[in-house]
Structures are given as C-alpha cells and as structure tokens.
Amino acid sequence: GERGIRMYDPGYAPEEEFTFYNTRAYKNNDHGIFIHGTKNMVMDGGVFADNKVNIRNFNDRTIFRNLELIGTSDLVRERDPPNYCRDSTGIQQRINPGWNQGAILDNITFSGLNKGYDCGQTGITFYHLT
Numbered sequence: 001g002e003r004g005i006r007m008y009d010p011g012y013a014p015e016e017e018f019t020f021y022n023t024r025a026y027k028n029n030d031h032g033i034f035i036h037g038t039k040n041m042v043m044d045g046g047v048f049a050d051n052k053v054n055i056r057n058f059n060d061r062t063i064f065r066n067l068e069l070i071g072t073s074d075l076v077r078e079r080d081p082p083n084y085c086r087d088s089t090g091i092q093q094r095i096n097p098g099w100n101q102g103a104i105l106d107n108i109t110f111s112g113l114n115k116g117y118d119c120g121q122t123g124i125t126f127y128h129l130t
Helices: 074-079
Strands: 005-007 018-026 031-035 041-049 053-057 062-070 088-094 103-111 121-127
Touching (some): 018 031, 031 041, 053 062, 062 088
Parallel strands (some): 005 031, 018 041, 053 088, 062 103, 088 121
8 A cells, every 4th residue: 555554743742651452564666554643552562564654753752662673574575676776764753853752662673674676775864844
C-alpha cells in the first residue's frame, strides 16, 4: 500500500500514556506509521519492514520500545532488479521548537540498511520544518 498506520492532527492526546502492543507495518511505499498530533504514546513491540520510512514521528512524549526496524528485508532485496536504489529510513523524528520531552528509544533493533544498495538508507533522521 501507499501508507500503513496514520494518526493525524488533532490525533489522540490523553493525559496518561496509552500503548500499542506488537504493531506491524510492512511493504508500504511511504510510511509504515505516521504519527502527528498525538501525545503520551508508547509503542511496545513490533516489526516495521520494507517501508520507505518505517516510523515518522511529529510528536513529543512518544516512547518506542522493543521494536525491530528493517530497512530492506532479504526477500525484497532479492526481488529488486540489479542496481535498483531503494531508499529507506528507520525513524524520522521531527524536532519541535518549545517541546522538550521528544522521543525515547528503548531496545530498538535496526537492520537491512544499505544492504546491497549504495543510496540513502539511514537508521535515524532528524528534521525541522521552517
């Protein structure tokens, strides 16, 4: 598909933490999960693989725990034609001015980045929209 899971502004913003357990998103041409306008979220356990961006987080106070982030799996790499450039990012985190709690990464495994490709694959990218 084009996108996996999408939470968009105004999102969900309870006062106490809420948790997604064992979430999976794979083989999306864009985001595995796109989180925007949501706070106090915990993502505990799960696998994200073969997405252009496995996790894109626009939020503050987000905890990612016990996740496996696979840039390009062996199966997909074997199917790609020679010299094909598959760019992939594990986590894309937006830096939000005035927010001070950011994202917490705990026990995150990255694999399949730059595996047989010589182009734009990264584990974590930070960006700020002006």
